[in-house]
Amino acid sequence: MLLAGGLLVAGCGGPRRPTIQSEDYDSGSGLAKKLRKILERRAAALKNGDEKGYLAALDMSNDELIRYEKRVFANLRQFELADVRYITESMFEQPKDGEVTAGPIVRVLKLTADAGPGDIAPGESFVYRVREDGDKVVVTDIIPVTMENREELGVTTSLADAPWHTDELTVVQVGKKVWLVGDESVTDLKRYADVAEQELRLVERLWGDRLTYPGHVLFFTRDRDNFKEWFSTGYSDNFNPRNQGYQVRLRGVQKNGLEYQNEYAASRIVVNLLDQQHSSPRFTIRHELTHAVTARATMTDYGDWGPPIWAIEGFARYAETVGAPTRAAEIRAQVAAGVRAGRFRGAPPSRKDFYGEDIHFNYALGSSVFSLAERLKGRDAAVELYARIIERPDSGSFFDLPIFDGMCKDILGISADAFKRRWAGFVRNGA
Numbered sequence: 001m002l003l004a005g006g007l008l009v010a011g012c013g014g015p016r017r018p019t020i021q022s023e024d025y026d027s028g029s030g031l032a033k034k035l036r037k038i039l040e041r042r043a044a045a046l047k048n049g050d051e052k053g054y055l056a057a058l059d060m061s062n063d064e065l066i067r068y069e070k071r072v073f074a075n076l077r078q079f080e081l082a083d084v085r086y087i088t089e090s091m092f093e094q095p096k097d098g099e100v101t102a103g104p105i106v107r108v109l110k111l112t113a114d115a116g117p118g119d120i121a122p123g124e125s126f127v128y129r130v131r132e133d134g135d136k137v138v139v140t141d142i143i144p145v146t147m148e149n150r151e152e153l154g155v156t157t158s159l160a161d162a163p164w165h166t167d168e169l170t171v172v173q174v175g176k177k178v179w180l181v182g183d184e185s186v187t188d189l190k191r192y193a194d195v196a197e198q199e200l201r202l203v204e205r206l207w208g209d210r211l212t213y214p215g216h217v218l219f220f221t222r223d224r225d226n227f228k229e230w231f232s233t234g235y236s237d238n239f240n241p242r243n244q245g246y247q248v249r250l251r252g253v254q255k256n257g258l259e260y261q262n263e264y265a266a267s268r269i270v271v272n273l274l275d276q277q278h279s280s281p282r283f284t285i286r287h288e289l290t291h292a293v294t295a296r297a298t299m300t301d302y303g304d305w306g307p308p309i310w311a312i313e314g315f316a317r318y319a320e321t322v323g324a325p326t327r328a329a330e331i332r333a334q335v336a337a338g339v340r341a342g343r344f345r346g347a348p349p350s351r352k353d354f355y356g357e358d359i360h361f362n363y364a365l366g367s368s369v370f371s372l373a374e375r376l377k378g379r380d381a382a383v384e385l386y387a388r389i390i391e392r393p394d395s396g397s398f399f400d401l402p403i404f405d406g407m408c409k410d411i412l413g414i415s416a417d418a419f420k421r422r423w424a425g426f427v428r429n430g431a
C-alpha cells in the first residue's frame with residue numbers, strides 16, 4: 001500500500017483565526033526576530049546533540065512540554081540528521097492574555113535517508129505560545145500540528161505526525177541505508193534487521209542504478225492506534241487497520257514553508273506487525289521497500305492525477321514473487337480465483353476503486369502484467385516496463401495509450417495490441 005502524505009492537507013484552506021501579523025515582522029525586529037534567534041539555536045542544538053540548548057528557551061515549569069521535547073530530542077538524535085532549520089515565513093502572531101500564539105513555524109527535517117530535487121526536504125509544523133519577559137522570550141508551549149487540530153489552528157503547512165512526536169522510539173541502523181524504528185510495542189526489532197537488509201539487497205538488485213533515495217526508514221508497531229495515527233494514515237480513504245504496511249511519500253517544503261505539490265522529498269514505511277499473514281513479515285517488508293526504492297522515480301500524485309496504481313501495487317506484489325515460488329503460486333491462485341468469479345474485464349484495474357472490495361484480485365492482476373513481461377523478455381524487461389509506466393499519469397485505459405505501444409515495442413519487441421492479447425490469455429489461463 002502506498003499513501004501520499006501531505007496530499008491530505010493540500011488545497012484545504014481551513015478557517016483561519018483572526019490574526020495580526022506584527023508590523024515590524026518584515027524588518028525582523030520585535031518578537032519575530034527574537035523567536036527566530038531561539039529557533040536557530042534549537043536547530044543547531046538538535047543537530048549537535050545539545051539537549052540543554054534545545055530546551056533552553058522553554059518554560060521549565062511546563063512538565064508536559066519538557067517531557068514532549070525531551071522525547072522528540074532523544075528520538076531524533078537516533079537518526080542521522082542531514083539538515084534541521086525553521087521557517088517562519090508564513091507565521092502569524094496573535095496576542096492573548098499576556099501571551100502570543102505564533103505559527104505556523106515549520107521545522108524542515110532532512111534525514112540522511114532523504115533526498116529531494118534542489119535539496120528540498122520534508123517539514124513539520126508547530127504553533128508556539130510565547131511570553132515576553134522583559135528582553136527575554138519564554139516558550140510556554142509547543143503544539144505539533146496534526147490532522148486533529150490543524151483546522152482549529154488554521155494551519156495548512158506540513159503536519160507534525162511522524163512517530164517521533166508520540167512515542168519513545170528505538171532506532172536500529174542496518175548497514176548504511178536502512179533504519180528500523182520500533183515503538184514500545186516492538187521488543188524484537190533486531191529480529192527484522194537481517195530480513196530488512198536481505199530484502200533491500202534483493203530490491204536494489206532489481207532496481208539497478210535507477211533513481212532512488214539514499215536510505216530507507218521503516219517504522220514497526222504492534223499498536224493499532226499508532227498504525228492509524230503515524231503519518232495520519234488513518235485519515236486516508238484507503239486506510240485499512242488490518243493492512244500490513246504503508247509506504248508514505250512526503251512532499252518537500254518551499255522557502256515560504258508551504259509544500260511543493262509536485263515533488264517528493266522523502267519516503268517512510270510503516271509496518272503493522274499485528275496482522276502479518278506470514279510468520280515473518282518478509283514479504284511485507286519487501287513489498288514496502290519496493291515502493292520506497294522506486295518512489296523517487298515515480299511521478300507525483302496530484303489529486304486524482306497520478307501514475308497507474310495497478311502498476312505501483314502490481315510491481316510491488318510482483319517483487320514478492322522473485323525467488324519465492326510459493327508466494328508466486330499464491331498470487332497466481334488469486335488471479336485464477338478472480339477470473340473464475342468473473343472479475344476480469346480485459347484491462348488492468350482502475351485507479352478509482354483499486355483498494356475496494358476486489359483489492360486482492362487487483363494487486364494480483366497488476367502483478368501479472370510484470371510476470372508476463374518477465375516471461376516474454378526476462379526480469380530486467382519487467383523492471384524497465386514498470387520504470388517507464390510510473391513516469392506517466394493513468395489515463396484510465398493505459399494499455400491503449402500510444403506511449404504504451406512505444407514502451408511495448410522498445411522493451412518487449414511487440415506492439416501494445418499484441419501484448420494486451422497475450423496478457424488477456426495469460427490471465428485467463430491463471431497467469
Ligand SMILES: [Zn+2]
Pocket residue numbers: 001002287291312313316
Ligand atoms: Zn503496496
